[in-house]
Amino acid sequence: MYSITLSPVGDTLPCSPVETVLAAILGSGASVMFGCRGGGCGTCKMRAISGRVEHGRCSAAVLLEEEKASGWFLSCQARALSDLTIELTATNKYRVLTWGRRPGLPDS
């Protein structure tokens, strides 16, 4: 199990190597902006400022090779290969959407 730190929010979530980064975020009781969930539209694009991901199958039209090299990935396809620090932007629209204690997160 790896951990994902979301900057600048500061939340740290568990992420299994078999689930996508998007699935890990949704599973933690939060949500981000995403679209097709098929690697085709690019709406769920994020950037890791540390750590490595397996990109999965993404449309070459929405995730360029040079973007991959500078940390960008599609969260609906990418799987963590290490602990990750993700720099969220306003476009990602991170928000908490759950009742009760968030799974995998310490009590706040």
Next chain:
Amino acid sequence: MPYRISRLGLVEIRSLDLDRDLDYYINVLGLQLTAREGKTAYMKGWDERHAYSFALTESDRAGMVRMAFRTVDPEDLDYYEKRLKEFGVKYDVVPEDYRRGRALRFTAPSGHTVELYNEMDYTGNLLPSVNPAPWPEGLRGIAPPRLDHTLVTAPEPQKAIEFFQTVLEFRLSEMLVAPDGTVIAAWLWQRPAPHDIAIVPGKPGGFHHAAFVVDSADALFRAADVLAMHKARIDYGPGRHGITRGTTIYFFDPSGNRLEAFGGYTAYQMDPDCRAIRWTQDQIGPAVFYYSQELNETFLSVYT
């Protein structure tokens, strides 16, 4: 002005993984696979009588390859060839394609590859042609009877709309109009239904969705059940459009192309002299999503 186009005959889109996506198209959407030739698979709804209406081609990206309209008569193809010449539209004659005869291929001002054809092999639907039952048994997934329409994006929608109206003689059923009178988006038809194609603002050559017919509210809710059971991503619905009055559910294929199950025939039928319905921009919410009365962000920004 006679009708010269009988239907949207073909939509071809790209797949990031043909094996994976074919499983979805056959078992979740429930199209009939008619052939697989190399990197392209040909499919259709169970009630379509020609060889195919939908093609999926493996690529490194999602999005539309082409759309093709079938003319009513063979002579209509000659008629359109004359019109393309008259309006100075560059076109190629495609002598034949898979199970299809001669086609005219050109690029619309929206950036889309458009074809006109008449001949395609008549292979029949899934019912006998003598004393048929109303539907065949053994269908899988949503199992729409047929392809209905497509909606595409254009950086300058007015130009693309004018092209379809003027050169190809589509009629306008509905339009969304800015306060200064500019047409923002339009729904265009040739067969007497609300639309065969619609054009909205967006990137050149953009594919917003292809829609398949579902014929009742019951079928629409069943489609939603099927999608959720298979954990497909539903974008919106079940719901209703103000424009076209059609009932709707939007969802994505595994490569991220948007599809729609459209209850088209809760919608109206057109008479040749029907005048276009106008929607004002301040009512864009109910125009598109009648129940929620507002657009959602993904509907505007997410397409391939």
